[in-house]
Amino acid sequence: MPELPEVETMRRDLQKVARGTAITDVEVLDEKVVVGEPDVFIEGLVGKMITDFDRRGKVLILRLNDGHALLGHPRMTGRFFGLKSTDALSRFARVAIHLDNNKRIVFDDIRRFGRLEVVSQAALDEAELLRNIGADALACEPGHVVQALRKRTIPVKVALLDQKIIAGIGNIYASEILFRCGLDPRTPSYRVTPDEAAAIACETANVLAEGVKYRGTTISDYRTMDGARGNYQDRLMVYGREGGTCLREGCDGIIQKIALAGRSTYYCNKCQRKGRNRK
């Protein structure tokens, strides 16, 4: 479930728990969530110090002092918990990383779609988890969005979910971004004007930064590292508000729910149009 704001919150919390610590032991409780051989994964981590905490799109990048990196992608239900070494694991715990500060980082994942991967510095860009990741959404540039949308026929909302175009936007924030732009999510990408594409770049950064500020959106499974819920769900303008009145000042439209590329999409039937000066 996590999108960029949720993963960024994980990054910050992980940093608090694990900065400058060394990994003393790794338990792979479910081989499915580890890319490659579990033995190789474990050997790549034990005895290493965690030096830096980065993120690209929805991928966490923990740098190790030997030049390798631990990558993590939570996909739909993955989350990280910071536990004392005596705390019990949940039944969804998949990997436990023991640290020399008497704490554990636990990767917990109900649906088992999430993945953890260890790669060398040199192989970072070819890593399974980073292979299809483009420019990060928080550094989204107008010119880049204009170019990316220009020749595509897919609905603009579907384009926003393409991690190769912009990395970090997910299904909740995509609807929120287009609401702020006043753009109909079904608009074919090639019909989005350069000005509208620039607005998308701007609102993408705005919405995601706000999501980070509120520590993410919890609708059901997402939890921060200490088990708390995010707070952005109370600020959503359209996602999950099917049938509700538009919250834009002066607009009395009704929020619609449709499916695009198989994903729920929410928009206001009055103030989100298929391109300005068009209809």
Added chain:
DNA sequence: GATAATGTTCGATC
């Protein structure tokens, strides 16, 4: 019991 879920990938089709 049917349905939907904050994500990505792959095979089939256009």
Added chain:
DNA sequence: AGATCGAACATTAT
């Protein structure tokens, strides 16, 4: 060849 679409993955919560 490249773009697009739907199914698949796995499991829970409602």
